[in-house]
Amino acid sequence: MSAALYGPDGFYTSEGRAGRRGDFITSPEVGPLFGAVVAGFLDAEWRRLGEPDPFTVVDAGAGPGGLVRAIQLASPGCSEAMRLIAVDVSASQRERHPDGVESLEWLPDGPFDGVIIANELLDNLPFRLVVFDDGWREAFVGEGIDGRFVEELGERLDPCPSFLPPSATLGSRAPIQDSAAAWVDAARLRLRSGSVIVIDYVSPTTAGLAIRPWREWLRTYRQHERGDHYLAVPGSQDITAEVALDQLPEPDTVRTQAQWLQLHGIGDLVEEGKRYWAEHAGRPDIPALRMRSRVSEAEALLDPSGLGAFTVCEWRA
Structure with a gap:
């Protein structure tokens, strides 16, 4: 799995594999609303920690950098103190990271004060x-x-x-997801204070996975559709597995993505977007169109049969 995904000719090390024109759309790629909610969470976390400077924010498994771009666009209050880092093993993806962001292959050394976010990373780690x-x-x-x-x-x-x-x-x-558990441990050890946020599709127990048909939780994707057997066409399809929560260190909180986004203000951002659009609909500009799109973006992000059902695990330091 490591070679098929991350080797020299692996799925994620090949140009253009992931993202809107690749094989799937992640929450940051739905639009800027997801990043705006994350930016609000970062502000709250920065204040909780006593407004440290620097305040290190790491997007692990950043792909082309959609989340860090959206965070920059949202201009959170912690921006001046924020050290924003995008981590991806793929050199081709790192080349696409925006200006103003540190682009790394691996997690930065610690300890530091801040937040480490992993959106749909653990399901892709070898197991x-x-x-x-x-x-x-x-x-x-x-x-x-x-x-x-x-x-x-x-x-x-x-x-x-x-x-x-x-x-x-x-x-x-x-x-047996040793790599996922080790990643969480490594991320937590890097924090002097702050939070590790993991967003993924999660099963509460390994036993729950064992009683299901294995193709339900061990999936491959290719060209927007379910792929072949996981041993077929290595390097040409994504391989993912639901994350077994009972194999990870126990989180401080576990919520659905819909619950987490609602807790951190997605409803207020959607209402703001509606008001802004109503005021500018007669002569819409790019900001007005972006505000209008918040309604449809929220529907996708909160969808209980889709992204809204993802699990958000948080570990605090």
Whole structure:
């Protein structure tokens, strides 16, 4: 998975794979409203921490930089103190990051005061796959006689991680998401004070994933549609897995994205947009059109069957 997504010819290291013209649209790419809400949260967090200077804000897995652009556009009160960093492993994506932003391949060293945000990052981190066959066995990747990749089951796990159910239906599958848990730990260790915010599609338990058809939680995407088996066409499709919450350090708060956005003022921003549009509809300019779009953007971001159902986990330091 690491090679297929992040290797020299991987999905995310190839030019133009992610984003509006790629294979999916993330919340920042719906429009600037998401970033405006995040900017409001950053202001509140900056004040909670005593207005530190510098106030470091990291967008991890930033892609082409849509979220940091929207934060810049929103001009939060903490802007003068803010050190804004966009992190992405892809050199081609880093080249697209806006001016005024530090562009890094990895998380910056700590400790620092601030916020680390990871939007749809953990689901793309490499994970181990286990299959139930007289016990849980890890599925390794081998090469078949025709040169194609195949699964090869290893010995029974001993000891078996406590988050895996002791028994399951033959052929049941589950992820072991060591990389996701390690990323959260690493992010938290970098903070002297502040918050780590993870936004992703999440399952409360690993056992809950194990009882579901595995293609529901282990997904591939290619050209706006569901892709092939995860071992097929490596580097040409996205590979994602729902994040098992019980494998991560326990968050301080867990909310849906809709709840989190409402808590941090999306409703007020939409009402502001409606008022501004009503005042400028006769002679609309770019700011007026942007304000009008807040209504449709909010509908997408709050959709309970879509982005609004994503989970927001917060760890505070």
